[in-house]
Amino acid sequence: MSILDIIINYREGLLSGLLVTLELCLIIWFSGLVIGTLLGYLGAKYKIEIGGPSRAISFILSGIPVLVLLFWLHYPLQAMLQININPFLTAAFALSIINIFSISELVRNALANFPAEYNMAAKVCGLSHKDTFTKIELPIIMRQIIPTALNIQVNMLQLTLFASLISVEEIFRVAQRINSIIYKPIEIYTALALFFLLICLPLNGIAIWFKAKYTRNISES
Amino acid sequence: MLEGKNLKKQYHGREILKGIDISVEAGKIVSLIGPSGSGKTTLLRVLSMLDPANSGAVIFEGQEYKFPMREENIIPPWPRISVVFQQLFLWPHLTLKENILLPLGGVQESKQMEELIDLFQMRGFIERYPNQASLGQKQRVALVRALVLNPEYLLLDEITSALDIEQVGIILNYLQGLKNKGVGILLVTHLLNFAKRASDQIVFLDEGQILERGDANILKNPDHPRIKKFISLIESAS
Numbered sequence: 001m002s003i004l005d006i007i008i009n010y011r012e013g014l015l016s017g018l019l020v021t022l023e024l025c026l027i028i029w030f031s032g033l034v035i036g037t038l039l040g041y042l043g044a045k046y047k048i049e050i051g052g053p054s055r056a057i058s059f060i061l062s063g064i065p066v067l068v069l070l071f072w073l074h075y076p077l078q079a080m081l082q083i084n085i086n087p088f089l090t091a092a093f094a095l096s097i098i099n100i101f102s103i104s105e106l107v108r109n110a111l112a113n114f115p116a117e118y119n120m121a122a123k124v125c126g127l128s129h130k131d132t133f134t135k136i137e138l139p140i141i142m143r144q145i146i147p148t149a150l151n152i153q154v155n156m157l158q159l160t161l162f163a164s165l166i167s168v169e170e171i172f173r174v175a176q177r178i179n180s181i182i183y184k185p186i187e188i189y190t191a192l193a194l195f196f197l198l199i200c201l202p203l204n205g206i207a208i209w210f211k212a213k214y215t216r217n218i219s220e221s
Numbered sequence: 222m223l224e225g226k227n228l229k230k231q232y233h234g235r236e237i238l239k240g241i242d243i244s245v246e247a248g249k250i251v252s253l254i255g256p257s258g259s260g261k262t263t264l265l266r267v268l269s270m271l272d273p274a275n276s277g278a279v280i281f282e283g284q285e286y287k288f289p290m291r292e293e294n295i296i297p298p299w300p301r302i303s304v305v306f307q308q309l310f311l312w313p314h315l316t317l318k319e320n321i322l323l324p325l326g327g328v329q330e331s332k333q334m335e336e337l338i339d340l341f342q343m344r345g346f347i348e349r350y351p352n353q354a355s356l357g358q359k360q361r362v363a364l365v366r367a368l369v370l371n372p373e374y375l376l377l378d379e380i381t382s383a384l385d386i387e388q389v390g391i392i393l394n395y396l397q398g399l400k401n402k403g404v405g406i407l408l409v410t411h412l413l414n415f416a417k418r419a420s421d422q423i424v425f426l427d428e429g430q431i432l433e434r435g436d437a438n439i440l441k442n443p444d445h446p447r448i449k450k451f452i453s454l455i456e457s458a459s
Contacts, residue, residue, distance in 0.1 A: 120271055121310035125324035125370060126300040135323060139314050214314070 003187045003194075010178050017174030018195070020088070024160050024170060027092045029153050032099025039100060040107025051108060058101040067162050070094045074166040091163035095156060102152050110141045143214035150207035154200045171195065222246050223302065223374045223405060225268045228277035228288075230260075237263045239429040240277070245374060245405040250396065252416035253409045254440075255426035256451055261409045262307060264426065265376045268407070269304045270295055282373075300324065303372035307379040307409075309363040311351040317362045318347045324370055337365045341391060356383035364392065374405045381412060393419055413440055413455055425451075 007014060043051035061069075074090045114137060122132040164173035172192065179188045224244040230237045237260045245251050245268075253261050266272035270279055273295075274288040281298050311320050321334055338344055341361045346354055354362070360380050367375060375396075381389045389412065396406055396419060410416050416423055417437040424434045425448050432445045443449050 115310075117306070117308065117310045118312055121306070121312070123297075124269065124271060124299045124302075124304045125366065126297070127324060131323075136312055136314075140312070143314060 001182065001184055001187065003191045006178065006182070006184060006187050007191055010174075013174050013178060014171065014191075017169060017171035020168065021157075021160055021170040021172075024088065024092055024095070024163060024168070025157050028095045028099050028156050028160070031096040032103045032153070032156065033149070035096075036100040036103025037107050039104035041111065043104060043108040044111035047112075051112075054101070054104055054108065058105045061098060061101050066094070066098065066159055067165065069098070070162055070166055087163070087166045087168045091160070091166060091168050095159055095163070098159070099152065099156050103149060106145050106148055106152070107141075110144045114141060143210070146214075147207040147211040150203050150210070154203045154207075157199060157203075158196065222280070222282070223268065223407075224280040225264070225274075226278045226280065228264070228267050228274045228279070230263055230267050230272070230274050232263075237429050238267060238274070241426075241429070241431060243268065243407075243424060243431070245407045247373065247405045248400055248403045249421040250400050250406045250408060250419050251422045251424060252420040253407060253424050253426055254411065254413070254416060254451075259426045260429040261426055262378055265304060265378050265407065265409060269302050269376055270298060271304065300367070300370035300372050302374045302376065303367040303370055304376045305363045305367050305378060305380050307382075309359050311359055311363060311366075313351050316348050316350055317343070317354060317358070320351070320362060321366045321369060324366060331369055334365065334369050337368060340395065341365060341388070357385070357388065360384060361388070361392075368395075368399075372404065374407070375399065376407045378409045379411065381410065381415065389415060411455060413452065416440065427451075 001009075039050070039054055043054040070091060073094050074085075074087060078085060078090075118136055118140065119132055122136050127135070160170055161172045163170050164176065167173070175188050175192045179185050182188075222244055226242055228238050228241040228243075241260075241264055243251070243264070253264065255261055263272070267274045268279060270281075270286065273290065273292060276288055278285055278287045280286070281302065284296065286295055311317070312323070315323060318338075322328060322331070325331055325334070338347055341364070343358070343361055343365070346358050347362075349358075351359055351362075360383055364377070364380055381392060384392070393415060396408070400406060408416070408419065417440055420437060422434060423437060423439055425432045425439065425443075425445070427447055433439050433443065433448055439448070440452060443452060
């Protein structure tokens with residue numbers, strides 16, 4: 001049975017797994033990019049009240065393996081609270097938290113390290129606050145954070161595989177189930193690798209393109 | 222007139238300006254000379270009110286700003302007062318031409334800008350990004366970015382350090398033309414001949430204090446031993 005045969009024969013199962021993975025991914029990406037950007041902005045603006053706690057949480061999270069966090073939220077926490085939450089929601093929450101704090105740190109650092117002299121040059125040229133933000137600060141900061149933010153999103157997509165370990169029916173878990181039936185690991189996991197390559201490579205490519213095109217231009221003035 | 226009275230400025234507890242009195246009249250060129258770390262750049266920032274003084278006052282066209290004061294109480298004097306910084310601070314995501322055009326507020330082309338591009342021999346590199354240009358090229362762009370805004374007072378911090386003699390001459394002539402049109406210019410420079418030729422007044426700053434001020438003669442026959450030493454060092458180096 002070839003890769004193509006497996007994809008055709010198990011298309012419904014693979015498709016449902018793919019949709020779960022994509023749904024999970026969209027939640028993680030959206031929450032990370034929106035809430036993370038907002039948190040990063042607020043963290044740069046209110047350094048002590050928001051920036052401090054945000055950095056502390058990021059630091060703690062950076063020391064906890066994703067799998068441990070996922071398991072901890074899924075098993076002991078729910079047992080302690082005597083609640084039962086859908087594993088999909090648990091995985092979405094855990095991975096969103098990681099994405100939110102990764103993005104917030106990226107944005108907060110970019111804002112905190114933005115050279116004040118560019119604003120001073122804008123001020124002396126008579127530019128308004130709005131023009132300074134939209135035409136100078138935002139474009140420079142976006143050029144700095146977009147490549148790294150894209151890399152983080154690719155990494156988050158790959159981390160969704162861990163959701164299978166708490167019984168989320170995402171594509172990796174579906175692939176494992178198919179393999180347990182037909183035992184064709186090479187073909188199945190190659191198909192899975194191709195799926196991830198299909199999504200990850202363009203994102204990585206865009207990140208590299210962005211970096212090559214724009215980072216060079218802000219390397220010095 | 223742009224005037225600073227008893228300006229004091231501290232950074233991290235260190236007094237950089239120790240009560241400076243300085244004035245730049247319309248249609249005059251004042252050259253500020255002094256060793257590195259003497260407070261020249263700080264004086265430019267404080268006098269232009271980009272960096273508020275800890276105490277003292279800045280008087281701009283009759284309006285007095287007594288420091289310390291809240292930044293929002295300063296009526297923005299820019300770009301009527303314009304500054305070209307030694308570090309230039311060209312915006313790195315814009316081409317050199319866009320750096321000049323952005324402050325013009327969406328104007329696609331400016332006749333004055335085009336004339337200055339030709340005058341300062343910038344045509345060959347104006348479409349480049351700052352990181353693709355030499356320091357001398359960027360110095361000219363930063364100067365033009367300030368000039369196209371037609372400032373009434375122009376504060377220039379070491380803007381000719383990377384230029385050749387021909388370009389320095391062109392800029393000197395242009396500044397003298399501006400002076401004749403009534404623009405007041407404060408010029409930080411290490412080029413003593415440039416200062417002698419251009420200036421109505423020369424001010425020597427050392428360790429946050431003005432040691433001497435006067436016409437070009439203070440560079441020929443300085444009274445203060447510190448200035449004598451500084452001039453001999455510069456002359457021996459050049």
